Amino acid sequence: MSAPSPEPVDLKAVVRRAVAALDGTPSDTYPTTSDLTIDEELALHSIGWEPVELVSGVSIVSIPLGWWNWGQGEITAASEAHRHAFANAVTRLHREAARAGGHGVVGVRVEAVVRPTHVEVALVGSAVRPVGAGARPEAEVFLSDLSGRDFTLLSVAGWETVGLAVGSSFVFAPRRSVGTVLGQQTQNVELTNFTEAIYAARETAMARMQDAALALGATGVVGVSIDEGPMSFASHAVGFVAIGTVVRPGPSGHQRVAPMTVVPLDDAVVAFEAHALE
Amino acid sequence: MAPASDLPEAAGRRLAEGSFSSGLSVPDFAACLSMGLEPLRLVQGFCAMQWGAYGGGILGGAMMGQPTPASGGYNEVYQCPHGFVTGEHRAWGQNYEQTWVESAWATGFSNALTRMVEEATALGAHGVVGVLDTETPLAEAGVAEFHLRGTAVRVEGAPAPKGDPWTTFLAGQRLAKVFEAGYAPLGAVATVSSVRVWANCVTEYALEGTGGLFAGGGSVAEVDQVVRAHGVARDLARTRVRAQLHGDALHGAELSVVAREHGSGDLEVQVLLKGNRVRRVAPFSPLPAPTLTVALS
Amino acid sequence: MSDAPNDLPEATERRLEELERGLFTSDLSVNEFLLIKEVGFHPVGLVMGSSIYHTGIQTRKWSQSQELTKLTEAMYNARELAMTRMEEEAAELGADGVVGVRLDVNYYEWGKDAAEFIAVGTAVKAEDGVSRRNALGKPFTSDLSGQDFWTLHSTGYTPQGLVMGTCVYHIAHRGIGQTLSTTGQNVELPNFTQALYEARELAMTRMQDEATRLGASGIVGVRLEEKSHQWGSHTIEFLALGTAVAKGPDPVDLATPVTVISLDH
Numbered sequence: 001m002s003a004p005s006p007e008p009v010d011l012k013a014v015v016r017r018a019v020a021a022l023d024g025t026p027s028d029t030y031p032t033t034s035d036l037t038i039d040e041e042l043a044l045h046s047i048g049w050e051p052v053e054l055v056s057g058v059s060i061v062s063i064p065l066g067w068w069n070w071g072q073g074e075i076t077a078a079s080e081a082h083r084h085a086f087a088n089a090v091t092r093l094h095r096e097a098a099r100a101g102g103h104g105v106v107g108v109r110v111e112a113v114v115r116p117t118h119v120e121v122a123l124v125g126s127a128v129r130p131v132g133a134g135a136r137p138e139a140e141v142f143l144s145d146l147s148g149r150d151f152t153l154l155s156v157a158g159w160e161t162v163g164l165a166v167g168s169s170f171v172f173a174p175r176r177s178v179g180t181v182l183g184q185q186t187q188n189v190e191l192t193n194f195t196e197a198i199y200a201a202r203e204t205a206m207a208r209m210q211d212a213a214l215a216l217g218a219t220g221v222v223g224v225s226i227d228e229g230p231m232s233f234a235s236h237a238v239g240f241v242a243i244g245t246v247v248r249p250g251p252s253g254h255q256r257v258a259p260m261t262v263v264p265l266d267d268a269v270v271a272f273e274a275h276a277l278e
Numbered sequence: 279m280a281p282a283s284d285l286p287e288a289a290g291r292r293l294a295e296g297s298f299s300s301g302l303s304v305p306d307f308a309a310c311l312s313m314g315l316e317p318l319r320l321v322q323g324f325c326a327m328q329w330g331a332y333g334g335g336i337l338g339g340a341m342m343g344q345p346t347p348a349s350g351g352y353n354e355v356y357q358c359p360h361g362f363v364t365g366e367h368r369a370w371g372q373n374y375e376q377t378w379v380e381s382a383w384a385t386g387f388s389n390a391l392t393r394m395v396e397e398a399t400a401l402g403a404h405g406v407v408g409v410l411d412t413e414t415p416l417a418e419a420g421v422a423e424f425h426l427r428g429t430a431v432r433v434e435g436a437p438a439p440k441g442d443p444w445t446t447f448l449a450g451q452r453l454a455k456v457f458e459a460g461y462a463p464l465g466a467v468a469t470v471s472s473v474r475v476w477a478n479c480v481t482e483y484a485l486e487g488t489g490g491l492f493a494g495g496g497s498v499a500e501v502d503q504v505v506r507a508h509g510v511a512r513d514l515a516r517t518r519v520r521a522q523l524h525g526d527a528l529h530g531a532e533l534s535v536v537a538r539e540h541g542s543g544d545l546e547v548q549v550l551l552k553g554n555r556v557r558r559v560a561p562f563s564p565l566p567a568p569t570l571t572v573a574l575s
Numbered sequence: 576m577s578d579a580p581n582d583l584p585e586a587t588e589r590r591l592e593e594l595e596r597g598l599f600t601s602d603l604s605v606n607e608f609l610l611i612k613e614v615g616f617h618p619v620g621l622v623m624g625s626s627i628y629h630t631g632i633q634t635r636k637w638s639q640s641q642e643l644t645k646l647t648e649a650m651y652n653a654r655e656l657a658m659t660r661m662e663e664e665a666a667e668l669g670a671d672g673v674v675g676v677r678l679d680v681n682y683y684e685w686g687k688d689a690a691e692f693i694a695v696g697t698a699v700k701a702e703d704g705v706s707r708r709n710a711l712g713k714p715f716t717s718d719l720s721g722q723d724f725w726t727l728h729s730t731g732y733t734p735q736g737l738v739m740g741t742c743v744y745h746i747a748h749r750g751i752g753q754t755l756s757t758t759g760q761n762v763e764l765p766n767f768t769q770a771l772y773e774a775r776e777l778a779m780t781r782m783q784d785e786a787t788r789l790g791a792s793g794i795v796g797v798r799l800e801e802k803s804h805q806w807g808s809h810t811i812e813f814l815a816l817g818t819a820v821a822k823g824p825d826p827v828d829l830a831t832p833v834t835v836i837s838l839d840h
Contacts, residue, residue, distance in 0.1 A: 190627065190653070223602065226602075230684060257609050262833045
C-alpha cells in the first residue's frame with residue numbers, strides 16, 4: 001500500500017524542529033496507549049481515526065474431568081467451554097474499549113489454548129475512535145482482528161467490520177474394528193465413516209462460526225482460518241476451530257478501489273508465464 | 279536510581295575511541311542518515327538484581343500458607359463457600375500483588391537505562407535509537423540481569439543537548455515516520471506487574487478438572503479467581519505505564535503475559551508492558567487515503 | 576470409488592442453506608476480497624471437500640524402478656473425491672467458480688496407512704449474473720490467490736479448472752557391486768536420472784491431459800511437488816498442479832505497471 005507522495009518532505013528539518021520542541025512545555029493531551037505500528041497509525045489517521053488505549057479481555061473456563069477419555073461423537077464440554085471462554089473474553093474486551101472511549105478495537109490478537117482441564121482465551125488490541133469523538137455504548141463497539149492497514153482499506157472500500165465470529169467443534173475419531181483393518185490391508189478404499197466424522201466436525205465448526213456471524217448482523221465473513229488437528233494430550237480427539245472477521249457494507253455500499261499494478265524493485269521479479277499446450 | 283557515573287573503566291576507554299559503531303542494520307542506518315541523525319556509538323547499560331529476600335526466593339511467600347502482601351498492593355481474599363475444613367480442602371485462597379518482584383524489576387530496568395543514557399550523555403548525544411532490552415534470569419533463583427543497548431545519535435545542525443538524551447525502541451523508517459507524523463520520541467518505557475494466585479478450593483478443583491461437587495456440578499464454569507488475577511495484572515501494568523507518560527502518548531506498545539504454575543493451586547501472572555513515550559510536537563497532517571496496489575512478483 | 580457417500584454430511588447442508596440466504600464466508604484476506612470484487616465477482620462461501628482414504632499395499636522390487644500404479648491411483652482418487660465434493664458444495668451455492676483452492680494431506684495417529692485429503696477454497700459468483708462456469712458446465716476451480724486472479728483477468732484470460740497429475744514411483748536401490756564400482760568417481764547415474772525424469776513427465780502429461788479435456792489454452796502457475804509421504808525414501812509421489820486457463824473473447828489493454836521500492840521491511 002504505497003501512495004505516491006505529493007511532495008518530498010525535508011525530513012532533517014522536521015527532526016530538528018521536533019527535537020527542539022521537546023524543550024518547550026509538556027503536552028496537556030490525554031495520554032493514549034496503543035500497540036499499533038506507525039504505519040497502521042498513519043493509515044488509520046488517513047481515514048480520520050485515532051488510537052485511544054491498549055485493551056484486553058481474558059477468560060479461563062474449566063472442563064470437568066473425564067471428557068477426553070475415548071468415547072464417541074462430539075466432546076460437548078470442550079466445545080461449550082471454548083464457546084464460553086471466547087464469549088466472556090469478547091465481552092471484557094468490549095467493556096474495556098467502551099470505558100476507554102473507543103468505538104472499536106482493531107488488530108485484535110487472539111491467543112487461545114485448549115488444555116485437558118480448561119480453555120484459556122486472551123484477546124489484546126488497540127481501541128480506536130474517529131478523531132476526537134465521544135464515547136459509544138458498549139453494545140455498539142466493534143472488534144476486528146484485522147491490522148490497522150486492512151481496516152483502513154476495507155473502510156475505503158465502503159465496508160464496516162463488526163466483530164469476530166468463532167466456531168469450534170471437538171470430536172472423537174471413530175474406531176475401526178480389527179476385522180475391518182485386516183480386510184482393508186491391501187486395498188485402496190475410502191474410509192467413509194472416518195470421512196463423514198471428520199468432514200461433519202469441520203462443517204459443524206464452520207456452521208457455528210456462521211451462526212455467530214449472523215447473530216452479529218453480518219453480511220459476510222472474511223479471512224476465515226480453520227485451525228485443526230489432534231489434541232496434543234489426547235491424539236484420539238480432534239479439534240476444529242474456525243475464526244473469521246465479520247463485515248457488512250457501510251451506508252454508501254461497496255466502493256471500487258481501482259488497484260494499480262506495481263513492480264516492486266526490492267525483490268527478484270518473476271514474470272507472468274503461460275504454458276502453451278498443443 | 280544508579281549513583282552518578284558508576285560506569286566501568288573499560289566503558290570510558292571504548293567511548294573515547296574515534297570510529298563510530300552502531301547496532302543498526304543497513305536500512306536502519308540509511309534511514310538515520312536521511313533523518314539527519316548521525317550515529318555515534320553503541321551504548322549499553324547493565325544491572326543485575328536479586329529479589330530473594332522473601333524467605334527462599336520466589337516460592338517462599340506462598341508456600342508459608344499465610345503470605346504477607348506488601349502494604350498498598352492489590353490483595354483479594356477468596357473464602358471457601360462450603361463452610362467446612364479438612365486437611366485436603368483449601369478453605370482459604372488469595373490473590374495478591376508481588377510488589378517486591380515489581381519494584382526489583384523496575385529498579386533493574388531503570389538502572390540499566392540510566393547507565394545507557396549516561397554513556398550517551400558522555401558522547402554528547404541527543405538521543406539513543408533502536409534500543410534493545412533483554413532480561414536474563416541467572417542460574418540462582420530470584421536473580422536477573424537487565425541489559426539495554428542502543429545506538430547513540432546526534433541531530434545534525436542542532437545545538438548541543440541541554441538535558442538527558444531521549445531513548446526509543448524504534449529505529450529506521452519506523453522512527454522517520456514517527457517524526458513525520460508530528461511526534462518526537464521521549465523515552466523507552468517498560469513496566470512489570472506480578473500477581474500471585476493462591477487458589478481456594480473452588481479454583482483448585484476447576485483447574486485440576488476434578489469438577490463435580492465443588493466446581494459447579496460437573497459443568498463448564500469460568501475460573502473467576504484466575505481470570506480476575508489476569509485482569510488486575512494487565513490493569514496494574516497499564517496504570518503504571520500511564521503514570522510514567524506524564525500526559526504523553528505510548529506508541530508501539532508490546533504486551534506480553536507469562537502465567538507460571540509454581541505448584542498445585544499456586545500460580546503467578548506476570549505482565550510486561552513496554553513501548554515508546556512520544557509527544558505530539560506538530561499538528562497531524564493526514565496522508566491521502568491509501569490506494570490498493572498489486573505487485574507483479 | 577463406488578462406496579463414496581453421494582451426499583454431503585448433514586452439517587454441510589445446514590451450513591450451505593445459511594449461505595444461500597445471503598451470508599458469505601471466505602478465507603480471503605482483505606486485499607484478496609477487494610480484488611475479487613474488483614474483477615466483478617462476489618464471494619458466496621467457504622467450500623471444502625474431504626476424503627479419508629486407505630492406500631493399499633503394492634510390492635516393490637528392490638532393484639527395479641517402476642511406477643506404483645496402485646498408489647498413483649489411490650493418491651489421484653482421494654484428491655479427486657475431495658475436489659469433487661468441494662465442487663458439489665460450490666455448485667449447491669450456485670457459484671461460478673472456486674478461487675484460492677488449497678489441497679492438503681493430513682495424517683492421523685489413529686489411521687494407519689490412511690490419510691485425509693482436503694480441498695478448501697472460496698466459492699465466487701459473477702455479480703452480473705452471467706454464468707462463468709467452465710466447458711463442462713461446472714464451477715471453475717483455481718489455486719490462484721486473489722492477486723493472481725485479478726492479474727490473470729487483466730490479461731484477458733479466465734481460469735477453467737485446477738488440473739493435476741500424479742505419479743507414485745519406486746526408484747530402484749543400487750546393488751552393492753554398482754555402488755562399489757562407482758565409489759570415488761564423478762559419474763551420472765543414468766538409471767536414477769531416467770526414473771526421476773519419467774516419473775515427472777508422467778505426472779505433467781496427466782496434468783496436461785486434464786487441461787485439454789477442459790478445452791484450456793494453457794496452464795499457469797504449475798507447481799511440481801515431490802513427497803515421500805509415509806513410504807520410505809525410495810518411493811516418491813510426483814504431483815503436478817496448475818490452473819488451466821482459456822483466452823476470453825474480449826481484447827484487453829494491459830496497464831503499464833509502476834515500479835516501486837517499498838519502505839516497510
